[in-house]
Structures are given as structure tokens and as C-alpha cells.
Amino acid sequence: MEYNKDLLFEKCQVLLKEAAKLGASQAEVRIGLRTTALTRLANSIIDQNVAERHANVRTIVYFGKQKGSTTVEILDDTSLKQAVADAVKVAKISPENKDFKSLPEKQTYDEIPLAELVSKNTINATPELRAEYATLAIDSAHAIDKRITAVAGAISHGLYEEAIQNSLGVEVYGAATGSNVNLTVLAEDGKEQTAGWSSDNRNDFTQLQIKTVAEKAAKKAADGFGMQYVDPGNYEVILEPAAVGGLMFFMSYFGFSAMMYQDYISFLRDKIGEKLFDEKLNLWDDGFDKRLVYRSFYDDEGYPKSKLDMITNGVAMNLAYDTLTADKDDVKSTGHNAKFRGRSMPFPGNLLIGEGNSNLDEMVAETKNGILITHFHYQNAVNPTKGIFTGLTRDGAWFVKDGEIQYPLRTLRYTDSVLRFFANIDLIGKYSDLNDTQAKVPPIKLPSLTISGSQKE
Amino acid sequence: MRDLTQIALETCSKEGASYADIRIVTITGEDIAIKRGNIESLNLRTTKGFGIRTIADGGLGFAGSYDITTNEIKRVAKLAVRIGKASGATRKKPIEFVDEKAVEDTYKTPFKKDPFSVPTEDKIEILVEADKRMREVNPDVIKMTQSDYRGHREDKIFASTEGAYITQQITFCGGGMACTAISPGTQPQRRSFPGSFRGNFSAEGYEYFESLNLLENVEKTAKEAIALTEAKACPTEKTTLLIDGHQLMLQIHESCGHPTELDRVLGTEAAFAGTSFMTPDLLGKLQYGSEHVNFVADSTSPTGLGTYGYDDEGVKARKVDLIREGLFVGYQSSRETAAIIGLEHSSSGMRADDPQKLPLVRMVNINLEPGDWKRDEIIADTKKGVLMSTNKSWSIDDKRLNFQFGTEIAWEIVNGEIGNIIKSPTYTAITPEFWGSMDAHSKDDWKLLGTPNCGKGQPGQVMYVGHGCGTARFHNIRVGVTKEATDTDGVQ
Numbered sequence: 001m002e003y004n005k006d007l008l009f010e011k012c013q014v015l016l017k018e019a020a021k022l023g024a025s026q027a028e029v030r031i032g033l034r035t036t037a038l039t040r041l042a043n044s045i046i047d048q049n050v051a052e053r054h055a056n057v058r059t060i061v062y063f064g065k066q067k068g069s070t071t072v073e074i075l076d077d078t079s080l081k082q083a084v085a086d087a088v089k090v091a092k093i094s095p096e097n098k099d100f101k102s103l104p105e106k107q108t109y110d111e112i113p114l115a116e117l118v119s120k121n122t123i124n125a126t127p128e129l130r131a132e133y134a135t136l137a138i139d140s141a142h143a144i145d146k147r148i149t150a151v152a153g154a155i156s157h158g159l160y161e162e163a164i165q166n167s168l169g170v171e172v173y174g175a176a177t178g179s180n181v182n183l184t185v186l187a188e189d190g191k192e193q194t195a196g197w198s199s200d201n202r203n204d205f206t207q208l209q210i211k212t213v214a215e216k217a218a219k220k221a222a223d224g225f226g227m228q229y230v231d232p233g234n235y236e237v238i239l240e241p242a243a244v245g246g247l248m249f250f251m252s253y254f255g256f257s258a259m260m261y262q263d264y265i266s267f268l269r270d271k272i273g274e275k276l277f278d279e280k281l282n283l284w285d286d287g288f289d290k291r292l293v294y295r296s297f298y299d300d301e302g303y304p305k306s307k308l309d310m311i312t313n314g315v316a317m318n319l320a321y322d323t324l325t326a327d328k329d330d331v332k333s334t335g336h337n338a339k340f341r342g343r344s345m346p347f348p349g350n351l352l353i354g355e356g357n358s359n360l361d362e363m364v365a366e367t368k369n370g371i372l373i374t375h376f377h378y379q380n381a382v383n384p385t386k387g388i389f390t391g392l393t394r395d396g397a398w399f400v401k402d403g404e405i406q407y408p409l410r411t412l413r414y415t416d417s418v419l420r421f422f423a424n425i426d427l428i429g430k431y432s433d434l435n436d437t438q439a440k441v442p443p444i445k446l447p448s449l450t451i452s453g454s455q456k457e
Numbered sequence: 458m459r460d461l462t463q464i465a466l467e468t469c470s471k472e473g474a475s476y477a478d479i480r481i482v483t484i485t486g487e488d489i490a491i492k493r494g495n496i497e498s499l500n501l502r503t504t505k506g507f508g509i510r511t512i513a514d515g516g517l518g519f520a521g522s523y524d525i526t527t528n529e530i531k532r533v534a535k536l537a538v539r540i541g542k543a544s545g546a547t548r549k550k551p552i553e554f555v556d557e558k559a560v561e562d563t564y565k566t567p568f569k570k571d572p573f574s575v576p577t578e579d580k581i582e583i584l585v586e587a588d589k590r591m592r593e594v595n596p597d598v599i600k601m602t603q604s605d606y607r608g609h610r611e612d613k614i615f616a617s618t619e620g621a622y623i624t625q626q627i628t629f630c631g632g633g634m635a636c637t638a639i640s641p642g643t644q645p646q647r648r649s650f651p652g653s654f655r656g657n658f659s660a661e662g663y664e665y666f667e668s669l670n671l672l673e674n675v676e677k678t679a680k681e682a683i684a685l686t687e688a689k690a691c692p693t694e695k696t697t698l699l700i701d702g703h704q705l706m707l708q709i710h711e712s713c714g715h716p717t718e719l720d721r722v723l724g725t726e727a728a729f730a731g732t733s734f735m736t737p738d739l740l741g742k743l744q745y746g747s748e749h750v751n752f753v754a755d756s757t758s759p760t761g762l763g764t765y766g767y768d769d770e771g772v773k774a775r776k777v778d779l780i781r782e783g784l785f786v787g788y789q790s791s792r793e794t795a796a797i798i799g800l801e802h803s804s805s806g807m808r809a810d811d812p813q814k815l816p817l818v819r820m821v822n823i824n825l826e827p828g829d830w831k832r833d834e835i836i837a838d839t840k841k842g843v844l845m846s847t848n849k850s851w852s853i854d855d856k857r858l859n860f861q862f863g864t865e866i867a868w869e870i871v872n873g874e875i876g877n878i879i880k881s882p883t884y885t886a887i888t889p890e891f892w893g894s895m896d897a898h899s900k901d902d903w904k905l906l907g908t909p910n911c912g913k914g915q916p917g918q919v920m921y922v923g924h925g926c927g928t929a930r931f932h933n934i935r936v937g938v939t940k941e942a943t944d945t946d947g948v949q
Contacts, residue, residue, distance in 0.1 A: 038916055039544075042725045046544040050916070051520040051536055052813040054506075067496050072503040073523045083503075090499045093578050095585055097495040127518075127536075127543040134547055152727035154915045184728035197728070263601055264637055264645045341919075342488055342498060377731065378852045382863050383881060385645050390861055392854045394731075411854045413861060413885075415938055452938055453885055455859055 001123055003114070004033055005173045008163035014077050015059050016167055018084040024061040024091070026103050027084075028166040028301060031075075032056045036158035039130040041183070044138045044151045046131060058339070061087045062103070065096035101327040104303045106169025112288065112297050114175055118159070119204035122177035125157045129205075133181070137214040141185045144218035147225070149193075151214065153183035157205040164302035172302045178294055179205040181213050184395060187221040194227070194408070196220025197374055197395035199242065201293040201435040209434055216434075220374060220396040224408045229456050230399055236370030236426070237449040238363045238400065244353065244444050245437030246376045246391070248283065251418055252348050254384040256310050256318075257336075258325035259345040267387030267419060268316050275315045278425035280356065283311040285320065285336070285348035291431070291440045292350055298335065300344075305335035308348055320346040351439035356428025363427050363445040367400040371409065371451070387418040390452070413453035421449045461530055462616035465509050468534035470618060474511040474518075474541065476554070477534070478617035480769060481507045481525060482812035487573065487608040489632075490655075491584045493601060494592070499577070506812035509537040510770075515551025516544030517793075521813030554792035555802055557772045559619040564766020565626045567759075568662025572608040572630040575663045580606045584632070587671040591636040594679035598686070601637035601645075605655040606630070606666060609909070609921070613769075613812075621771040629762055629907065629921065630666050631658030634675070638682035646685035646880060648865055650678040652703040653848050658907040658921065659760045681866060681878070688880040691867060693937035697842030698884055699835060699930050704864050706906045706924035707848045709823055712888045713745075713752050714922070716857035717779050717787070718806070719794040720818040729915050731855025734888070735785055737798050743785040746892030749828055752780040754789045756805050756821035761923030762907035763821030765808075770816060772805040779823070783893070791818050810918040817914050822905060824925030828898030832928045835897045842870040843936055844928075845882050861885040861938060883938040891931060899927035 012029050019027035033055055040048035057080060060069040068091025070083040133155050141151045157179035165171045182199035198216040200209045239247070253260070260266040268276075287296045287305035297305055301323060309317045321329070322337030325346055338347040364372065371393075379391030390413060397409045429443040462479050469477035486502035507530065508521035518541025520533045545551065584604040591602040608630040615623045633656020635649040651657045651669055659665040700708060715721065716733040724732060735743065756763055756774035765774055770792055778787045788794075789806040807816040836844070850863035863883040869876035909921035 036916070037540075040725075040915055042727060043723070045549065046516060046547045047725055048815055049516070049518055049540045049544040050815050051540060052916070053522040053524070053533075054813065055523050067499060069498070069500045070502070071500060073505055074503065075523075086501050090501060090577055093581065094499045095491065095494070095496045095581060097497070099495055127540045131543040131546055138547070150724055150727065152724060154728065156915075182728060186724075186727060195727075264639055342490075342500065344498075377855050380850045380852045382850045382861075382883065383644070390850070390852045392852065392859065394855055411856075411859055413852070413854075413859060415861065453859060453861065455854070455887075 001120060003175055004161050005163065008161065008173060011075065011080060012163050012165040014080050015084055016165060018081045019061050020167065022085065022088045024088060025064055026062040026167050028060045028103050030058045030162060030164045032160065032162040034158065034160050036156065037130065038154055038156035039134055040154045041134055041137065042152045046134050049127065057083060059083050059087045061091050063091050065098060065100050066091050066094040067097055067100065068094055099324060099328050103166045103168055104170050104301055104323050107302065107304050109172060109297055109304050112295055117176040117295065119177045122157045122179055122205040123159050125205045130155050133210050136210050137183055140211045140214035141218035144215055145187060145222035147187040147189050148185055148218055148221060149188045150186040151183060153181065155181045166302060170302040172298045174296060174298065177203055179208055181208045181210055183213050183217045185217040185221045189225055192225055192227060194221045194224030195395045196224065198434065199436050201438060203293055213434065224396055227408045227410045230409055230454055232451045232454050234448045234450055236367050236445065236447055238360065238367060238370060238372045238443065238445045240374050240443050241432045241441050242375035242436040243373045244441040245439045246379055248351050248353065248439050248441060250379055250381060250389050252351055254381055255387065256320050256348055257346045258319040258321045258329065261319055262325060262328060265384050267385055272316050272319065276419055277311055277314040277422045279314040280425045280428055281311050281314050281422060282354035284309050284352055285350050286352060287350040289352060293435050294438055295350065299337040300339045301337040303333050303335045303337060308334050308336065310348065320348040322346040353441040355430050355442050358427035358429045360429060360443055363429065363443065364400055364405060365403040366427060366445065368402060370400045372398040372400055372405065382415060388415065389418065390415040410455040412451050414449055415452035416450040421446055458614055459622065461525065461527065462614060464527060465530050465534045466616060466618050468531050469509065469511050469538055472535055472538035474513045474538045476512040476618055477509060478615065478770065479507060479509045480613055480615050480812060482611060482613040485610045487577065489580055489584060489606040490603065491588045492603045494588060504811060508809065508813050509534050510815065511537045511541040512552050513538045513541030514545030515548050516541045517552055518544060519815045552793055553796045555795045555800065557792060557803060559617060559621040559771065561622045562766065563624045566628040566660050568628055570663035572628065572663045573610060583671055587634045587675055590672065590675040591634065591679045594676055595683055598638045598640055598683050599636050599679050600639045604634040604671065606632035607655065607658065615767065615769065615771050617771055623767050623771055625766050627765055629658050629660040630663060632656040632666055632669065634671055634678065636679050636682050638686050640686040643686040646682050648678050648682035648685065649847055650674045652906065653865060654910060658762055658909055660762055660764050661760050684878050685866060685880045688878040691879050691882040691937040695933050695935050697839055697930065697932050698934040698936060699839065699842055699844040699870065699928060701844065701846045701928045702902065702904055702906055702926050703847045704845050704862065705926045705929055707851055708862065709825055709924045709926060711851060711853045712857055712860055713779065714820040714823040717789050718818045719788040719790040722788065723794055723797060730913055734856045734858050739785055741786060744783055745780050745785045745889055746783040747895050748782045749895055749898060750780050750783045750892050751826040753777065753824050753826065754779055754804055754806065754821050755824055758822040758824065758905055758923065758925065761822035761905050762909065762921040763923045768805045768807045769809050770807045772803045775805050777804040789818055789820065794818060808920055810920050814916065814918050817918065819913065819920045820911060820922040822923035822925060825898060827900035827903040827927060830897045830899045831901045832899040835899060835928055835930050836870060836875060837873040839870045839930065840872055843879065843882065844868045844870055844875065858888050860888065882936065884934050884936045885938050886934055891934065894932040895929055896932065897930040903927035
């Protein structure tokens, strides 16, 4: 493919030169091009089908410690210069950020070759191919069981290019493709409606495991009939990888971001270096790890990423830093700046949990009184300073007694602290063949999770 | 711009579309955040682009681009038709729309002071002062402070092959402040004003932000945060629960707003946000709440974040009953979803958060109509209970039945009077049982509140919506969930 590296660098220079001309002491610019398409399934048809083409430009200028920024979706030079002028205008009236010392200096990068990150098959994907995959998903799911009534979900792909430059010499370009299939299959028998879910992420659109995902989701739905109630209480739980991935997102966001720590929100406040979790638990962030579908060698301010050990043998090891939070704690950035939804904060988003030797069958066999959980829905922090989160089971949970799966369960709610339920881990399994979540995580069996609510009907 | 819309629609027709519409949109925004005396964000936003929606071979296609030029519009129009045809191949029957009048019209959010004409310096001055004064209440305890302002404007053109041509300008603004008190040996406690998650917002001019009177509320906000550090925990029990507007709005959002979205009911969100327990066979039959519960979806309510002239498929704003005297009687719908279940009209509920996003059925202003009570009368009439305010956490299942909420603060109600402050309050219930237990709703503190944080759809969209409500009373509600789950290792 023809990459737009030269164009993006040229446009970045338009922005930086204008910022210098207008007197900014420092400036950071980022231009991103994004071409995406998503085919959405509902009721076993294509229900929505969309394509987008974006050009996002972010300009941050400093006058000493005063800061102003603009985000625009316009690429002509006149508009770019106006975006800089607007950022300068507001920076000059901005209060100071006394924590700000400097943008990052010029960096060297251990680049990931574009050939590893960009798939021509993904770039060349068409609406017709997405429709073909949609039909495959629908047919594969319905073939599993006559009670399957609806296949829902999304099949998507995208190409992402971006350039980041700053006035101190940071200059980095990246490109990547990505694709995803996620399916929820519904089944009915006249008395009950059940649901099953599965997902896969790949760099190459044509490598998505559409049939496997559809069949796995359909089988879960077919196995979901005869749902029963269990009393709330503490249960052993077997968390499939997607359930673990969901918990890891919240642990990472609320626990390991230096901003959350500095803002007194993190449950790790004054606990770094302590053994808080089971010694079998190892959690780290590594944008270079080839087992991850989404990788990057730099963060959102163009700082090189480095591997971040977060939990090693149960010990809380390190926080994720960006330049601003690192300067405040007088340490070096770990390369984890993330700018999203109007915020700029350190966030470890390339997560892995170390594998064990177990598997789901062994976990079930080792369970005396527990619950097998597919994944969680609508998780949220109830009290992030104590690591208390809540969420609901979705698309399949089963009661396990004396080493055997007994029957499916209606929706359950957990409310518990990660500092309690990850303090002990019974078993950790191998990675799944599917990339269920963006994190690379295995299934985990816990001896205790607090189920705080249970649906009766 | 009219020429460009015609080029788009003619291209779609030439390519074989039986219907097409185009939205050309410019979104501008001003975001200011002050944190601990530092500027966290002072950002001006501009998004420009267009989105073309087509029906071709009975299927829906949509494509968009940031590049508003003739050539790009032609390319995207052709792509949208191609996508529609690919979709049509999987459908059992073609998409149909209910009839709605195609009009040429304009609409503009009424306001007194244009938020984008008020100098940024004026906004910064208020935010910096609020942030500073919160810390000054007790610098040893108030460690975290934040104040926020947001202004938002959408200028949009809608044109369709049915002959509609509508221009609209939607404006809203607002903000708020929050502080965190940290005292040795206690958990940090946060208090926000007027609401959590960066404040409250209204489809008005800058006069709305001024009316919030942040500076006059600094001391109360900071003192409540400090008091929370010494407060006793929420008891674990079933009790009478009073909820004020800044929590009730999210309760309405999650347990009435989302489950009455007809696209969700029909399975469109089955793989993402979920489905709904409020299925069409229950329409007119389900006793959703008590006789005191009356909900409307109203895109005509003055100052609401869900207020406009026309929705994003050109349907005129209107008011629709959702719950009447506790009975489930209506849905929020689109032209397509209304046709599927045989409704005569759409509720005018289609909106997109970006020019390049497909419009979806989104909440407008989901209002709990005012009751007969005054807030103080409800408190005086309650012998024992808990009054909760200001959302802190939320979670609800995919059918919108089982929910759990946490709030920043609560107070005991003892013998008709407000008593001690309670920290870390939570409650949990099942939707129809919860609304079925409501026996009082106030009118004197009824406000149309707004949140710009409603997520839905794949690709994800974040919409701004309104919720009108006052203070309401519910009976036999389980409170104090997290205490059991964590402090005693027990169960609920």
C-alpha cells in the first residue's frame, strides 16, 4: 500500500512552524487518518452497515506553563494554521499548569516493522466480503441447534495511520490494521431465551475465525436452557478469558495509572511494592509482544513504549507514567500516555497475564461449589479507592458442583474488591486460540468471588 | 451546501437507491478543566463531515467522510449504495419506513447569551476561583479539586430524496466542580456540584452556566466532602429510599430510557448494550410502576439536551407517552423500527453524535412527570429511611432489570427529618418492583437535568440526553450492598 507518512509529516510541520511563528515555547501535534467499516448483525440479517473516513488533528501549544489545544477534523493548510492560532489564543489566557516541566525530548525508537502491523487483506476488505462473512456467521450458528433464533454482533476492520511530532524533535509515524468479529447468539424454546457469546480479533481480516466464533457462541446459547437460581454468596468461580480481560481493564485503569494514583483514586495508593495478590498472578503491559493483536512502539505523546511489570508473583510493582505524571513524581515516563475522550493520562493498554498449565476442564473438575462465567456486562467501579467493582454475568454462566457442570444460571451480579478476590488464585490456564479480548489473558479459577445479587426469574 | 446535498442524493438515486438522505454537520466545542489549580484542559473542538444513508436492494447502507467536496461526496454516495446492496442480500424483507412529512424548515436552540461569544477568560475566572476556594475550605483535608466547563454546538443540514431540507443549530453548555477530602485513616470522599461527572448541562446559552452559581456553592460542597470522611457507613437493610434529581436522573436513564428504545427491544443492540424486558407483547399490558409513575419521551421540552426541531431522519420533534399511571404504553422509535411493530409514527428519536455516524434511536428528554408533593413534604412524611444524592457508580443488566447504583452522599431520615450523613451509599433492585414501590414524587424541585455521556452502538457513539425529575420515594429497597460484600465478606 501507499503509506501517507510523508503527507502526515508535512502537515505536522505546517502546524509546528505556525506554532513557532506565533511564539509558542513548545508544541506537540498529532494527525491521524482512519478508514473503518463495520457490518452489524441483528436477528440473523445485516441490520446496519457503515464506513467512515476520518482525519483528526490535535495541536497542543505551551507558552511557558500555559497550555492551549485544539482538535479539528480538517486537513487543508489554511484550516490547520487556524487551528494553531486558536490553540495559541486560548493558551495565552490559560492559567499555568505548575506540574508541567516540558514535552518529551527527541527520542529513538525500537520500531515494529510496518509489515507486522499492516495487513493488505484488511485494507482490501469490501462490503461484499463482510456480507459473505456475515452469512457464514449466521449459517454456522443456526446449524448448531434448531432453537437458535437470532445472530447478532459486528464484523469490522480498519486502517489507522498517525504521525506525532513536537517542537523538541519527537517525530514518529505508525500504521496498523485491525479487525474484529463479536457475536451474540440468541436461542428460544418457547419458555426461555438464552444467549451465547464469542469474539476474535486479528490483524488480517481474512484470518478472523468467523465460523469458530459463531459455533462457540451458538453452543453456549444451546447449552443455556434450564436456567436456575443460586443464592447470593461467596462461590468459587472459573473466569473464561473474556471475563478476566474485563476485570483487567478496570484494574489497569483505576489501579495502575499514575494519574489515578496522584489523584488519590487508585486502590494501590501507598501499596506499591506490597504482595497484594496471589503469587501465581503476573500482569504486565508490553506494546511489543507479538501475541497481542494491537501493538505499538510509542504512546500518544510520541514517547517510546517500554515493558511495564505491573504485578510480579503477586507483588504490585510499577505504575504506568506519561511525561506529566512522571515529572511530578521525579521518575521517567514509561511510555503510556493515552489521550481519549478529552483526557490525557497514563494508561497501560497492552496487557498480558502470564499463562499457567491448567485448562477449563481441569478447573471444572477441581470446583466443589462454583460458577463458570463467560464474561461480564456493565462493570463499574463502586469504590475505586478500595478496588471494589461490580458487574453482571452475561451470555452464559453455569453452576458447577463436585467437579461437574450442573445447570445454567440466570444473571448474577458480583460486587467485590480485587484486593480480596485476586489475593488467592487456584488455577491459571493457557491462552485461548481465539483473541477474545484485546488483552492476552488466560482463564483463571478463583476460590472466592462475592455474588451480591442473583436473578430469580 | 444545498448543491452538495443534491449531488449526493442524485448520485444515490442513479446508483439504484430507493431512498437516501445526507447530513452535513459541523460540531464545535469549548472544553475547560481546572484541576488542583492547574489547567488540565483548554481545548477547542471542530468536527466537520457528512454521512449518507441509503436504502438499496432493501438493505441499509451508510458511509461518511470528513472531506466535504464534490468528488468525495460522489465517492461516498456510491459506497453507501454499494454497502446498502450488500446488506440487502441478507434480508428476509426490505426495510420499510413509516410515513413522515418531508419539510423544509429551520430550527435554532433559543438562548440569551451565546456561549461561544462569551470570552473564554470569563469562564476560566469562575473555574479557577471555584477550584481555589474549595481547597481553601480546609487545605489539609481537601486534596483534590476540579472544575469544568463545556460548550457544544452542532450546525447541521439534513436533506432527503423525499424532499426534506432542514437546517438546525443545537447549542448546550454547562459545567460543575468536585472535590475530594482525604483524612488520615479514612477513605477519600468525593463531593460534586451540581452533579457528578463534570456537572450538569442544559440546552441554553451561557446564562445557564452562570445560573449554576458555582462560587456560592463552594463551601457547602467542600464541607460535605469533609463530613463524609467522618460519616458512618450506609446500613445494610431494606428500607424506604428517597432519591433526589441528581441520582434519579440516572435511575430513569438506565431503567426506563434504555429499555424503551425500540431498536434495542427489536434486537439491534443484542450483542452490545443488550436487549430489553419491555417487549412488544407487553405493550399496554405490563404494569411497569405504580399509579404515580408517568414517563414521557419529549424532544420538545424547553432547555432539554434531547430537544431539537427535527431528529436526524427529518422527523419533527414530539412528545410520546412511555409509561402512563404505571402502565407501559409506548416506545422511543425511528421510522424503521416504528414500521416493524406497526406504529403509525416514529417518536422522533433518531440522532447521531458525529457527522460520520449512523443515526440510532437515542433518548431525548425522558421525563418523570412531576407529582403532587413538595420535597419537604416527602421527607416529613417519612418516618425512617435514607435520602441519596449524586450518582457515583452504576451498573445494570443487559435486559435492564437488575440494577445497582452508588451515590456520593446520603442522609438518614428519622421521624420526618434529615439526620446524619451516610457515606458510600448503594442500593439495588429489580426495575418493575422498584418503580412499583414509588408512592411520591415532588414538583417543587423538579428540574430538566442533562448528561452528555450516554453510550450506545457499534461503532460506539456518545449522546447528550435530558431527564426531568424531582425527589421520589421508594419502599422496601435494599441498601448498603458494598458494606456486606467487602467489610464482612458476607452476601446480599
